[in-house]
Amino acid sequence: MPADKVAEHADGLCYTDLMAGYYMGAPDEVLQAIADYSAWFFVWDDRHDRDVVHGRRTAWRRLRTRLHAALDSPRDHLHHRDPVVAGLADSLLRLYSFLGRKWNTRFARHFHEVIDAYDREFHNRTRNVVPTVEEYLELRRLTFAHWIWTDLLEPSAGRELPTAVRKHRAYRRAALLSQEFAAWYNDLCSLPKELAGAEVHNLGISLIHHQGLTPEEAVENVRWRVEKCITEFIDAEKDVVRFADSLNDGTLRGRQLRAAVRACVGNMRNWFSSVYWFHHESGRYMVDDWDDRSTPPYVSNETAGGK
Structure with a gap:
């Protein structure tokens, strides 16, 4: 993004505000690192999009x-000449400083999967392949980075959760519902832009292409899925709270673990309100104000290799 575009649009994109509304209660240094990583993620997403649009396969x-x-090896890439690579390295070094090696390894594993999923999206979009609804839903959990944002609940709560807690049915279901809501609501708000750009990666577009829905029907279907996430989360949240309370065995560790799980599920709830607010306040989705509904005005097509 050119410097003049940063000055004009950065604050209005509200990237850091989104994270501030989600990871409530996080120490300042943790929240700042997550917010900066989130801003990096959006920039990387836009670079990927421009590489797709202009067919920059080598880039x-x-x-x-x-x-x-x-x-x-983030330390080896901290001064990389590509600012997107250097930015990731900087974010990782900060995020890796909060918890232990096991958490860092898990976060890296999850993000390797996200990068590979972006590669699958690149090939789908450059070859004009519209994934089926089920294929898209599976891929979207990776391109939206469901488990990355869920991992980041732990440094926000100040504690790495044991595997048995993270993989508990109630905890995992609540986490998935909060992220599915966010991904599908994002698709709903992105649909006008992506239809205008003849794109292939959107839940609404998969519904139109493979199930024969009209755009209006697709919007209603995605909206129904979004609303279902909300109602199901309310029940799942109760299950997590009961599970958290069961972890308090009277020991200091039990009390701390209960508090951490309650903090994590509380922020899963915050994801709903923060995501909803973000999509109606960020300039990233105000397509009716753009000269070209398929291209955000802050994106430079000449960046990273040009057309």
Whole structure:
């Protein structure tokens, strides 16, 4: 993004505000690192989009390889000449400083999967392949980085959760519902832009292409799915709270673990309100105000290789 575009649009994009509304109660240094990582994620997403739009296969392959490498050894990439690579390295070094090696390894594993999913999306979009609804839903959990944002609940709560807690049915279901809501609501708000750009990666577009829905029917279907996430989360949240209370065995560790799980599920709830607010306040989705409904005005097509 050119400097003049940063000055004009950065605050209005509200990227850091989104995280501030989600990871409530996090220490300042944790929240700042997550907010900066979130801003990096949106910039990377836009770079990926421009590489797709202009068919920059070599540029995308090069970036994909460098991001995988930076993920494994961030310190070696801190001064990389590509600011997207250097930005990831900087974010990782900060995020990796809060919890232990096991959490860092898990976060890296999850993000390797996200990079690979972006590669699958790149190939789908450049070959004009519309995934089926089920294929799309599976891929979207990775391109939206469901488990990355869920992992970041732990440094916000100040505690790494044991595997048995993270994989408990109630905890995992609540986490998935909060992220599915966010991903599908994002698709709902992005649909006008993506239809205008003849794109193929959106739940609404999969419904239109594979199930024969009209755009209006697709919007209603996605809205129904979004609302279902909300109602199901309310029940799932109660299950997590009961589970958290059961962890308090009277020991200091039990009390701390109960508090951490309650903090995590509380922020899963915050994801709903923060995501809803963000999509109606961020300039990223105000397509009716753009000269070209398929292209955000803050994106430079000349960046990273040009057309």
